[in-house]
Amino acid sequence: MTNLYLIGNWKQHGSRAAIQAFSEQWSSDPNPQLRIAIAPPFPYLQALREALPDCQVAAQDCSVHAQGAHTGEVSADMLVDLGCQYVIVGHSERRQYHDETDALIAEKLAAAQSAGVTPILCVGEQQAAREAGKQDEVVRAQLRSALATAQPNLLIAYEPVWAIGTGLTATPDQANEMHEMIRQEVSSLLGASHATPILYGGSVNAENADALFACPHVDGSLVGGASLQAASFMAIAQSASNYLSH
Numbered sequence: 001m002t003n004l005y006l007i008g009n010w011k012q013h014g015s016r017a018a019i020q021a022f023s024e025q026w027s028s029d030p031n032p033q034l035r036i037a038i039a040p041p042f043p044y045l046q047a048l049r050e051a052l053p054d055c056q057v058a059a060q061d062c063s064v065h066a067q068g069a070h071t072g073e074v075s076a077d078m079l080v081d082l083g084c085q086y087v088i089v090g091h092s093e094r095r096q097y098h099d100e101t102d103a104l105i106a107e108k109l110a111a112a113q114s115a116g117v118t119p120i121l122c123v124g125e126q127q128a129a130r131e132a133g134k135q136d137e138v139v140r141a142q143l144r145s146a147l148a149t150a151q152p153n154l155l156i157a158y159e160p161v162w163a164i165g166t167g168l169t170a171t172p173d174q175a176n177e178m179h180e181m182i183r184q185e186v187s188s189l190l191g192a193s194h195a196t197p198i199l200y201g202g203s204v205n206a207e208n209a210d211a212l213f214a215c216p217h218v219d220g221s222l223v224g225g226a227s228l229q230a231a232s233f234m235a236i237a238q239s240a241s242n243y244l245s246h
């Protein structure tokens with residue numbers, strides 16, 4: 001175990017007052033092996049960076065375009081300019097509700113990598129695919145498409161769609177098995193010498209974090225709902241820290 005990653009995805013939540021309240025409660029055990037970042041909505045990137053200097057900031061999406069007449073879009077270069085370390089790409093909510101295709105996600109990943117912001121590529125199956133035993137097939141296809149022309153500098157988040165925001169979590173065994181499959185697939189696509197961190201996401205909270213971090217193939221977590229309050233996010237960070245100090 002080298003590092004654990006803990007990324008909070010605030011989705012479309014937050015305000016200046018919420019950032020202020022979060023920062024007043026936030027304190028984390030400084031552990032250089034624990035990489036913590038928060039992904040607020042775009043307008044709050046700067047405020048979050050200033051309010052939480054010991055956390056890195058991440059964006060929730062980026063444009064495929066470097067610049068131009070693309071109203072409403074935010075380029076990966078702009079994210080770098082704002083000091084973003086990571087950008088989430090291909091979140092299931094973007095795939096489902098904003099019609100993002102595998103091809104578009106591959107382009108966003110390339111745009112992020114060429115700008116120098118580390119993409120966090122999300123993959124994961126819907127409930128019907130899991131029930132049909134097709135989860136490996138679905139995730140493998142997502143990886144092959146997104147990583148066909150990718151560079152090794154990325155993180156992957158396995159987020160089974162049926163576990164996001166539902167209170168259902170993959171069991172540690174389900175997460176670990178899928179992460180192992182992802183690890184093999186990624187090493188055959190990008191070259192075995194690159195250790196790509198693979199995070200689990202989907203209803204992670206202070207109660208289930210210990211068991212997930214203990215899985216040998218889980219390198220951290222992408223946390224939605226439980227990252228909105230400093231107390232619950234700090235409790236998950238504490239689980240990660242405890243695991244690292246074993």
Ligand code: PGA
Pocket residue numbers: 009159163164165166167201202203204222223224225226
């Ligand atoms: P959740 O969201 O933790 O609220 O399930 C995770 C995510 O969508 O990244």
